[in-house]
Amino acid sequence: MxxxxxxxxxxxxxxxxxxxxxxxxxxxxxxxxxxxxxxxxxxxxxxxxxxxxxxxxxxxxxxxxxxxxxxxxxxxxxxxxxxxxxxxxxxxxxxxxxxxxxxxxxxxxxxxxxxxxxxxxxxxxxxxxxxxxxxxxxxxxxxxxxxxxxxxxxxxxxxxxxxxxxxxxxxxxxxxxxxxxxxxxxxxxxxxxxxxxxxxxxxxxxxxxxxxxxxxxxxxxxxxxxGSVNPVLVSAGALRERGDELLAGYVASVSGSAGQLCTKPGFLLVPEGTAYDDAVVAAASAVAEHRLLDRAIADRYDARVAAALGADGVRVVHAGHLRRDADGHGWATPTIAAAPLDAVRAAGPALLDEVFGPFSVVVEYPEGTDLAGVVAELFPGNLTVTLHLGAREDAPVDRLARHAGRLLFGGWPTGVAVTPAMQHGGPWPATTTxxxxxxxxxxxxxxxGVAYQDAPQSLLPPPLRDDNPWNVPRTLSPRGASAAW
Amino acid sequence: MxxxxxxxxxxxxxxxxxxxxxxxxxxxxxxxxxxxxxxxxxxxxxxxxxxxxxxxxxxxxxxxxxxxxxxxxxxxxxxxxxxxxxxxxxxxxxxxxxxxxxxxxxxxxxxxxxxxxxxxxxxxxxxxxxxxxxxxxxxxxxxxxxxxxxxxxxxxxxxxxxxxxxxxxxxxxxxxxxxxxxxxxxxxxxxxxxxxxxxxxxxxxxxxxxxxxxxxxxxxxxxxxxGSVNPVLVSAGALRERGDELLAGYVASVSGSAGQLCTKPGFLLVPEGTAYDDAVVAAASAVAEHRLLDRAIADRYDARVAAALGADGVRVVHAGHLRRDADGHGWATPTIAAAPLDAVRAAGPALLDEVFGPFSVVVEYPEGTDLAGVVAELFPGNLTVTLHLGAREDAPVDRLARHAGRLLFGGWPTGVAVTPAMQHGGPWPATTTxxxxxxxxxxxxxxxGVAYQDAPQSLLPPPLRDDNPWNVPRTLSPRGASAAW
Incomplete structure (x- = not known):
């Protein structure tokens, strides 16, 4: 053009x-x-x-x-x-x-x-x-x-x-x-x-x-x-109550649409000592390969996964593949990595930046870790933060709410409901506003906002005319109301 | 600090x-x-x-x-x-x-x-x-x-x-x-x-x-x-109906608080041939001198007025003074200049940029001028645009509303009402948002906005709890409502 x-x-x-x-x-x-x-x-x-x-x-x-x-x-x-x-x-x-x-x-x-x-x-x-x-x-x-x-x-x-x-x-x-x-x-x-x-x-x-x-x-x-990495915070209690279901749900959320969703969980934080390998491998190896949207996305995915896996202390839990077809399109299965919290902290952007595609990292945190502090430090701006808690467990919701537009209690952030109460926007870099x-x-x-002062009826936009031709709800401040201020 | x-x-x-x-x-x-x-x-x-x-x-x-x-x-x-x-x-x-x-x-x-x-x-x-x-x-x-x-x-x-x-x-x-x-x-x-x-x-x-x-x-x-120059557009009809009152009101709005108001009218647009000098001089010469807020503002005012008056085609209608007292403070009386529309257009920023202080320019426009077009071209972003129309005169309100947060029909933009329907913000450079x-x-x-998905009652902020402890108005979307979409 x-x-x-x-x-x-x-x-x-x-x-x-x-x-x-x-x-x-x-x-x-x-x-x-x-x-x-x-x-x-x-x-x-x-x-x-x-x-x-x-x-x-x-x-x-x-x-x-x-x-x-x-x-x-x-x-x-x-x-x-x-x-x-x-x-x-x-x-x-x-x-x-x-x-x-x-x-x-x-x-x-x-x-x-x-x-x-x-x-x-x-x-x-x-x-x-x-x-x-x-x-x-x-x-x-x-x-x-x-x-x-x-x-x-x-x-x-x-x-x-x-x-x-x-x-x-x-x-x-x-x-x-x-x-x-x-x-x-x-x-x-x-x-x-x-x-x-x-x-x-x-x-x-x-x-x-x-x-x-x-x-x-x-x-x-x-x-x-x-962009958003959408951390999912899992308590020991939640794992005890529903560990297998939770890990299968995680892999499904990472893999859907080949992970090419802005709400894909990029990090799953679990307590140190959690046995998750078998469940993750079982779920991930059952996922059929899925084409990535275009060649450039496949190239970037390849490079980002390599960078993330190259960080010190990161190990592969399930190695997915990225196959190129005759047209140069990439077909991927999920890759799930894992690392101790300290390694994630030390790795910086290579590991922390969003990877667009079916890749995610399980982060192992020591007992007593302040998870809201981890979110503030490592994942400060997200579309979503998800909590998996045990029954009647408490969480520092107010601190977490500073770092996401939507907080989920159970469930997975992918699959965004289109409804009046949805918030799909959060602190930088999730959204710019x-x-x-x-x-x-x-x-x-x-x-x-546009205000009209002493306007003749004929020059007002319809929502502000006395006869309210569009029949819109309006808030009235009648004369005398300011006496109450 | x-x-x-x-x-x-x-x-x-x-x-x-x-x-x-x-x-x-x-x-x-x-x-x-x-x-x-x-x-x-x-x-x-x-x-x-x-x-x-x-x-x-x-x-x-x-x-x-x-x-x-x-x-x-x-x-x-x-x-x-x-x-x-x-x-x-x-x-x-x-x-x-x-x-x-x-x-x-x-x-x-x-x-x-x-x-x-x-x-x-x-x-x-x-x-x-x-x-x-x-x-x-x-x-x-x-x-x-x-x-x-x-x-x-x-x-x-x-x-x-x-x-x-x-x-x-x-x-x-x-x-x-x-x-x-x-x-x-x-x-x-x-x-x-x-x-x-x-x-x-x-x-x-x-x-x-x-x-x-x-x-x-x-x-x-x-x-x-x-900042905002708050143009005031005056029709021939308005001048015929209430010319003297209008010109006196103009000078008063320019001079109040020594013109150090974000809604001060920086430009008054009148039809060519309007006789305004006597009324402006009478009103302006009756204004007592007023201290400018600080020395730096006095310095900038002095420089800006000089630049504006130096533009080709600008003449002085009433020359105010800027007196320095022993402390270096500036004391000013209003200066009102005038110029044909073409000269204003040619002068550029020297004349068009806001002058903070008791200075304003009367702009003479030829009959048949598209005033909304002039606002779009010369004064695109304002807190206010004011119209002085004759009885039953029409105006391109929708076009003008693109260039101001508040449109006034008669009256003066200074003196901002603090009420629910006020809009004090407009297109750049009036406000940044x-x-x-x-x-x-x-x-x-x-x-x-923050959204909570499937949150336990105890972890919700008060406005969202079932028992609504803050008693706030809420919009409910009950189950089944989406059938109507």
Missing amino acids: TEQTTDDVARRAAAAYPATSQAAPAVRADALRRAAATLGDHTDELVALAQEETGLADARLRGELTRTRVQLRLFAGVVEDGTYLDARLDEADPDFVLGPRPDLRRTLWPVGPVLVFAASNFPFAFSVAGGDTAAALAAGCPVVVKAHPGHPRLAERVAALVSGALTEAGLPDGALQRVAGQDAGVALLEHPAVRAASFTGSQRVGQLLAARAAARPDPIPFHGEL DATSVGTAAIGRFLR | TEQTTDDVARRAAAAYPATSQAAPAVRADALRRAAATLGDHTDELVALAQEETGLADARLRGELTRTRVQLRLFAGVVEDGTYLDARLDEADPDFVLGPRPDLRRTLWPVGPVLVFAASNFPFAFSVAGGDTAAALAAGCPVVVKAHPGHPRLAERVAALVSGALTEAGLPDGALQRVAGQDAGVALLEHPAVRAASFTGSQRVGQLLAARAAARPDPIPFHGEL DATSVGTAAIGRFLR
Whole structure:
């Protein structure tokens, strides 16, 4: 894509903004539901294309497509509900405690055209019509998706289907656009018309893009989900109660989708002396090989595993393989390593940085170790921290909550529920902002507050008009209320 | 302050965090109200100190202290109300549309120790016990204030009074601390224990600090309010209806507190051919001289006014003076300049950048000018844009809303109401994030989402427990609800 056409895309998005931002909730909701419907109508075609381009399994892709459609419909409900606008109306008050107060009304409002960098590992749910796009469209923002090169034909097809659905619902042509290529992505990230960006991918690329967004003459919000090692803390009590089930669950969580998930547990912390080898080997050797998403990911996986295994004090519990097929694709089975806590501490980034793929490390900690302290020291920023406790065991939950967006008590962090209470975002490097990219709260990333002072009714946006044509919930501060302050 | 003691301050804040974050709403509200009360009890002493150090007028300072106390009490109400936590409870659902869903609960939670850079121009309301501190304490965050050197003794006294009040309410010693000096501020901004920062001041300093926050190994949110020129757009109709009142109001808004307000109108756009000189001169020549806050501000004001007046096509409508007293302080009366729109466009930053002090420019625009286009081109990021329209005149409100946090219809942007619907934050360079620093929504800057999956009741934070001990409003997603998605 040339510079000229990148500029055209940005201008088209800017031109679409008045219509997308002012479209009534019913129109936006209808558009999202039509997008979900058309994806459903083309399931077989899309899943076949995705499978060919990504190597992900049929069942996984069908499930992911369903999730993607549910996300779109979930946000349709968010738009219709209107609570997300946080509309506030302060009545003019001549007796306000600080002197006469004007009529003041505030709503959250779509930030403008949004640039979405698609991920490779979820060709539906974090790609062209994925969660970021659904949230931004729900907010009323035109979206430009920078397609991931890992599934270019799928991206093109989904973009065509969804844009068509949006247009049928009455949204303008530029409501959803797709661009390809790194240069186009960067050019758009730096384009004045683009008002916010979201990204799901590696820490290295995310940091580069975040720096670009911050270096603009007018910096814009950059919501990046960069990586997470998702430590799982296991107590002696939990192992006694359900050791075998726990270790099998661990290997399954590490291996699903060949470990190419942002919530894959990268470290399992168990008490010194735990006998885990047999259970891990039994589970890991039963896992069928799985293709890695693309050749570059296979290369990086190979290098990262070698670096991690090369650290002093690290031993292999189960050695997986990485086989190259005739096309150069890598096919992997899980590799599980182990190391004493002191060795992990000494190894540094070679072992501590995320390994994207089916690799994980069992860390053996001495009795009496302060596990929250270990998390703070070695794994300070995560999407998730998981605790496996014995019955009625206590844990320093408040300290652990500083290092993750989601705390799990039992279970496994992979398999992220798309629901109102999800938080998929945590301290650096998990995400670049405190926002979530999964669940209904994700819409907040694409909104900003705007207040209107003493505005005539005809010039107010619908959520703030006296007659409340969008019928949104509003918080009222009537005159006289300040007497209670 | 030495590096050692800066580290001590950060550690004390970190040590206070468990107690401040877990303090019941009643305790935090009581602490905020006690802080307001002690400031009220010491009004005469504090106002005298402030007057000596800042040169601001007695009435203005008394009003500002009242506002500061109201802010603290307003946030006490926010804490008691609990809506700000956005607590969400998703019931476990075996029939969830995407497969069995766990019990998932999410609340916003205090981000950790917050560093507040105090402003010079509001020695009470944006300083040690100002809006940022009130919002952060309300959220449950320990606060370290980097005092402004413009009012060091006042800062010390307010810190002592307010810390005492917080401690009496049961908050720990480190709930509010004060440091002085640029080095201490930067050291704390880079300290691992500090989890967010806020700033009110110049664009130059704000950009430097924002870059430091972003360059940390673990970048943290930096909420900076950096500057704004607050254009006021006047139609021919408005001038016909109330020209004299409007021009007098303009000069008053430019001159109040010697123009040292972030919402001072820097530009008044009027139709070519408007006769405004006499009214402006009459109003401006009646303004008594006012001390500028400190010598450095006087120096910068002098230089900026000279640069602005040196631009081609700029003429002086009313020449104010800048007198130095024996202590080197600057005393100013307003200077109002004027220029045709084309000259403003050609002059660039010399004229367009904010001038902090009682200076403003009347811009004459040709009939038929697209004023929203002018704002987008010349004044893209503002705290406020003000419209003075004639009766029933229309305006491109949606386009203007992209360039300001608050749109006013009539009136003047100075005098910011502290209420739920206020938005004091706008596109760059007005603020570094989309957040507001005034009004109850300001608490959102110091919170982050945390989700708990399948947590035992005893390990949940109070807002998420079944018995809801803090009695906060919550949004429930019962099992079965996803069928409607």
